[in-house]
Amino acid sequence: MRRYSRRVFQVASRFFRQRSDVEDAAQEVFLRAYTRLADYEGRGSLEGWMTRIATTTCLNLLRDSKRRPEATITGLPEEEGEWLENQLADLSIERHRASENSLVAADLADRVLATLSPDDRLALILIDGAGTPIKEVAEMTGWSESKVKTQAFRARRRMREAMEKLLTRRKESKSEEER
Amino acid sequence: MRDDHIIRLIEERPLSDLSSTEIERINSHTAQCAECLLAFEAATVSYWLLRERASATFEPSPFFHARAMAAIRERGREGARDRSSAPEAFGFWKMWQAARILIASMAAAVVTLSLLTILSGQPQTPSRDNNPVLSSSVDVVFEDDNLANDDLTYSQVFTSLYSQEAEGADGNRQ
Numbered sequence: 001m002r003r004y005s006r007r008v009f010q011v012a013s014r015f016f017r018q019r020s021d022v023e024d025a026a027q028e029v030f031l032r033a034y035t036r037l038a039d040y041e042g043r044g045s046l047e048g049w050m051t052r053i054a055t056t057t058c059l060n061l062l063r064d065s066k067r068r069p070e071a072t073i074t075g076l077p078e079e080e081g082e083w084l085e086n087q088l089a090d091l092s093i094e095r096h097r098a099s100e101n102s103l104v105a106a107d108l109a110d111r112v113l114a115t116l117s118p119d120d121r122l123a124l125i126l127i128d129g130a131g132t133p134i135k136e137v138a139e140m141t142g143w144s145e146s147k148v149k150t151q152a153f154r155a156r157r158r159m160r161e162a163m164e165k166l167l168t169r170r171k172e173s174k175s176e177e178e179r
Numbered sequence: 180m181r182d183d184h185i186i187r188l189i190e191e192r193p194l195s196d197l198s199s200t201e202i203e204r205i206n207s208h209t210a211q212c213a214e215c216l217l218a219f220e221a222a223t224v225s226y227w228l229l230r231e232r233a234s235a236t237f238e239p240s241p242f243f244h245a246r247a248m249a250a251i252r253e254r255g256r257e258g259a260r261d262r263s264s265a266p267e268a269f270g271f272w273k274m275w276q277a278a279r280i281l282i283a284s285m286a287a288a289v290v291t292l293s294l295l296t297i298l299s300g301q302p303q304t305p306s307r308d309n310n311p312v313l314s315s316s317v318d319v320v321f322e323d324d325n326l327a328n329d330d331l332t333y334s335q336v337f338t339s340l341y342s343q344e345a346e347g348a349d350g351n352r353q
Contacts, residue, residue: 005247009239013236014233023239026239030250088224102234109228126233127193128193129234159229160218160222163222163225164218167217167220
């Protein structure tokens with residue numbers, strides 16, 4: 001368990017934002033692995049098998065916990081709004097301000113991701129967020145590679161549209177304040 | 180004017196996979212197109228947010244292993260309790276698993292034999308044609324003349340019968 005707990009926590013952290021949720025999910029992963037140990041056929045690494053159990057378990061927990069995604073983002077805390085404006089002030093793909101208020105950014109990301117389905121969230125965080133290759137995501141989820149690509153494409157569009165609405169509202173309220 | 184080619188470019192791959200030529204093309208287009216600029220801004224901010232979100236991971240706490248091991252032990256005990264509380268049902272289930280093919284084939288054989296027995300053992304009702312003695316005597320009585328059967332008197336019937344028998348007897352003697 002000690003050997004794989006870091007990996008399991010890494011996977012669970014991509015699904016859940018609260019430590020207590022991550023710990024509950026990780027415990028459920030080890031329980032499932034314990035009850036399904038007989039199913040492990042020795043093909044592939046045990047870490048890969050554990051990662052797949054962790055991914056499917058967390059995805060199912062997320063699906064169960066939230067049947068319907070939130071329709072829109074209603075208001076932003078001030079610090080998240082500021083983070084957004086700082087990013088827009090210097091728009092570039094290469095620059096990545098990882099050190100600056102990363103907790104604020106992670107919270108804002110969760111707020112936007114809450115408008116998406118669990119499958120969309122998984123595809124985006126793994127592929128765009130963590131830079132996981134398509135093939136690896138397919139192995140982790142049990143989906144086909146074409147399904148992973150399609151899911152990521154659609155998820156990217158939905159997240160962009162949600163973010164467009166957020167940015168438009170932010171710009172409008174900013175211009176009203178200036179007047 | 181919104182360029183679908185630009186939109187597709189920022190949707191089909193993660194932004195980090197775009198080449199410098201593609202980024203230049205996006206920048207030159209978004210300088211003139213507010214709609215595509217908004218889309219590109221949204222895509223870029225989304226990308227940063229996802230990077231931040233993916234890097235936010237938790238480490239297992241020192242108590243996690245003890246807690247998870249306790250949960251696994253508890254699950255193991257529950258499993259053992261479930262198995263011991265229903266040994267008869269479990270035994271019957273195992274027996275059924277082993278014998279179900281045999282039982283099913285025996286049942287099929289019994290049904291087939293029953294059907295065959297019912298179909299082949301039906302009693303045949305005696306028909307007029309199968310009893311030549313009875314049918315010939317009756318036919319002989321009533322084919323005699325053109326009188327309707329209902330109009331014959333008892334004496335006519337007996338006369339007719341006896342005369343037929345007498346003729347039959349004479350014929351046999353000859």
